[in-house]
Amino acid sequence: MSLKDASAESPAPLRAVSQALESYIGRLGAVWVESEVAQLNRRPGICFLTLRDLEAKLSISGKCHVSVLDASPAPIAPGARVVVHAKPSFYGPNGSLSLEIREIRPAGEGELLAQLERRKQLLAAEGLFESRWKKPLPLLPSGIGLITGRDSAAERDVVRNTQLRWPAAPFVVRHSLMQGADCARGVIEAVAELDADPSVDVIVIARGGGSVEDLLPFSDEALVRSVFACQTPVVSAIGHEPDVPLLDLVADLRASTPTDAAKRIVPDAEAELDAASSARERARSAVARLIDAESAGLAALRSRPALARPATLVDAQADLVAVEIDRCRRALRRRLDRAHDEVGHHLARVRALSPLATLQRGYAVAQTPDGRVLASAGDVPATFQVRFADGHVVATRASVHLLPTEDDHE
Structure with a gap:
């Protein structure tokens, strides 16, 4: 029975409607669909997703092989905006509509993140992010170059917190656009100018938080390469802790916030004074302990009889020398006497034999x-x-x- 011939007196069975829908939808080809990932359930070999319309309260389930999800240029997570290439399918027994996903791509912010990830991988392959290129910051810079927006909160945070830690810290400030199409070019020019200034020992690039689009200029490839070629150490203080533009990776030091950058570029004067005072006290205590130990050692040595009465040892040795001298004299005298007697005997014998x-x-x-x-x-x-x-x-x-x-x- 055809659905066109159905009437109130001769209605068509529900299965006929289901079969018709399944046949019609099965003839549809794959289409590109933009949506938001409401749910994602990954299982061995297959992934189940719930796709939600960006404006209407409409959700459709979808499924794909795990390889399709892994092939995405950026990780896909619930809440991500995506564009999928999928073929609609209708399952007659329960009347459910679903999408068989063949390709999935991040859209909007996700696409930007995917582009940044590809750029990051290319620059990393060149070795621009390796730690061996990182230059150490000076202990106490004679000049601090600051690149930031005019009258920005980031500028106030860096200057105020730096001078709270080290009041004499000198700043050389260069203002630049910190978002928009001209941002990267302006920051590159400021970096080159401060790098050529011999009075600048460290360069800080500071900006407050923002969206991915706002922070996109700080992942510009030309800016990354200019910072890599910079001879002066560069500190990146862009956004907040979760924000990681490519500038953070190529900079010699990454600060989580502009306030954190102020803590990194100069020491805390009060803490240094306290440390110096503590070091002096430790040195004084160590010297006092050493002197006490040496004094006790000298007192112990002086209490010995040989040092309390030094002449005792000399007198004892003098007595031994006198005894030895007397013994030598007696021995020599006996030897001379025997020799005299022998000479007398020989003389008498010679005289007796002499003509x-x-x-x-x-x-x-x-x-x-x-x-x-x-x-x-x-x-x-x-x-x-x-x-x-x-x-x-x-x-x-x-x-x-x-x-x-x-x-x-x-």
Whole structure:
């Protein structure tokens, strides 16, 4: 039965209407639909979404493979505005309409975030965000360059909080547009001007919070590259803690707020004075403890007998030296006495053996003129000498009388 032939008397069954809707919707092709993600339920292999119209109170369920959701250039979360390429489908048994999603893209702010993410990945691949390029901030800058909007709350926060911490902090302020199409170009020019100023030791770029569109200029690629090439350390103080423009990643220091930037660029004078006072007290206490310890050590040393009466040690050693000297003298005297006795004995022995001793007893020795001793009367020459103990006499032989020997008696 055709639905056109249905009447009050001959109504069509509900299944016929359902089948007709299913057939009609099945012939529709895929369409691009803009909506908001009201709910998202991710399961293994498949995702179920509830899409809500941006103005009317209308919601339609949808589903897609997890790979479709993962292929999105930016993460999709509940509340995100999206554009989906989907094919409508009607399930007859329960009369439900749904969308089979084939592609999903972030829209509006999500699209901006996706573009920023792609730009971030490209710049990160070049190494612009690496920590090895970060320059340290000076401990106490002689000049602080500040780039901010004219008469802005960010300027007041940075200047006031910095001078509360360090009253003598000098500022070199350059005003620039902090949102809009000309914002990035103005900030780039201010950065170049302050970087060329030798009196500026650190540059602060400060702006209050805002929407993604308001903060978009601080993710401009030209601005990021100019800050990367800057020779002076740059502090980024853009927006609030959740806001992370690309300027935060390339800057040498990221401050969560303009007030936080003031705390980062100068030390707290009162805290430094307190720290210096504490350091002096610790040093004074340490020196006092050292002096007390050394004094106690000296007192302990002075209380020892050797230092209380230094002459005691000298006297004891002097007594030992005197005893040794006396012992040496006695030993030397005994040695000399023994040597004297030995010399006397040797002298007596020599004298006993000496021919002079014999001569002194009345004997004499006859010698030839050349000194040879005459042992026989037959050997006496015509002239000879007779030696006595105290001299000699030259004599002339008158005659020779030889005594008979035992051989002659025989």
